[in-house]
Amino acid sequence: MTILRVSKLVKRFGGLTAVGGVDFAFPRGKISAVIGPNGAGKTTFFNMITGIYTPDEGVIELDGASIVGVKPHQIVSMGIARTFQNIRLFGSMTVLENVMVGMHIHLKAGIVGTLLSLPAARHEEESVYLEAYRLLEFVGLQELLNEQAANLPYGAQRRLEIARALATKPKVLLLDEPAAGMNPRETAELIGLIRRIQEETGMSVILIEHDMKLVMELSEHILVLDYGTKIAEGGPDHIRSHPKVIEAYLGKSAVEGDNVRLEVVT
């Protein structure tokens, strides 16, 4: 079953077509990936799904309902959360507060009231704290809850961004290059975390990632973009040996041999 569908999706910047008529159906409750060389249109694609850009043409449907023209904060309320290529945490807030900010869309009293412990917000405070703590435990940051976010090591900041996205209780979690800048140990932990998110919550996860090991290990379904168009889609084995994908990443000469497979691209 499909959770998110795009049809004939187009985004142009002046004379440049960044995304040029892409069709794709993301399966519900699975991990999918959008890959492609630099400038292929991946981030533009995410920016349309999250309402940052309005498509010039085409349809985006979440659970069958169009989200074209819907504002980014409303799209979050409708169930799409994301992390960014460049981490965007509230650096001067604590780890706990960053997660509580993510929860505000579901709070009646609002985040300001909760953070300031205003009387109207007190009854919500305990459950908010417990839920935020549970999320920090889930991503392995509970012992750092009172640290300032800016002081966390890089890999921990990425996990905090994921916890904050999870705090919005999304149906779909978009991760934009979650392994960027991570060392191999952090990447291995991240793979475990993404797998737990999908297995334990049944959430649909969509990731953009250049680390092919992570993509191939985690994703059931992969969309490959090149110059804004879909050049291939399918499971990891299909994608690894797809001539157009190999050509896009490694150049035409790489496809001349018979047994070329896309193993690791850095």
Ligand SMILES: Nc1ncnc2c1ncn2[C@@H]1O[C@H](COP(=O)(O)OP(=O)(O)OP(=O)(O)O)[C@@H](O)[C@H]1O
């Ligand atoms: N706001 C913008 N204005 C003009 N051109 C843009 C804008 N955003 C993206 N582009 C262009 O659109 C094309 C696709 O860019 P995009 O960032 O979506 O690619 P990408 O696949 O995410 O690349 P990368 O892997 O390097 O992050 C590129 O040629 C880029 O220069």
